[in-house]
Amino acid sequence: MASDMSAPTGITIRPCTKGDEQALALVGQATFLEAFAGILDGADVIAHCQRQHDAQLYRDWLALPAMRLWLAEAMPGGAPVGYLVLSPASLPVADPRPDDLEIKRIYLLHRFQGQRVGQRLMQAAVEQARASGAGRVLLGVYAENHDALAFYARCGFAQVGRRTFRVGRTDYQDVILGMTL
Secondary structure, three states: OOOOOEOOOOEEEEEOOOOOHHHHHHHHHHHHHHHHEOOEOHHHHHHHHHHHOOHHHHHHHHOOOOOEEEEEEEOOOOEEEEEEEEEEOOOOOOOOOOOEEEEEEEEEOHHHOOOOHHHHHHHHHHHHHHHOOOOEEEEEEEOOOHHHHHHHHHHOOEEEEEEEEEEOOEEEEEEEEEEEO
């Protein structure tokens, strides 16, 4: 990738490597809790994080050649503050394409939002998707997450579908967004 992934924000973005699974799990758990505390049932948040943000899950993803992950780190020190996961698409859309890729996760601690870090993570994923020959990038987002929806619209995504997403015992509505490359 030709673009400079460091910027004056004090955040460095780099591709993940083996050994980053603990940092990914920590950021995944922290950002999920930060985003959904007071919205989702607390026990459901904890159970979801234990399953969906377990270090072993990230270790497995890092071992898959089709998965690409980037980590955002605060400088100095390199503390993990965000990440993005790009994967083969598995979202329920009406017109699935064999070259679709999915932004499975893009998480950033609230304190670091508004500093173009999300845009830089997205740029890395879109550049990788184009380089791999993908024709479209998809993602799913909680339908009531208005800040995220606005961010994705600014990035060039538009609604292409909906899905139900279960956390614990409750179903939530997600919007599926797509960007043609």
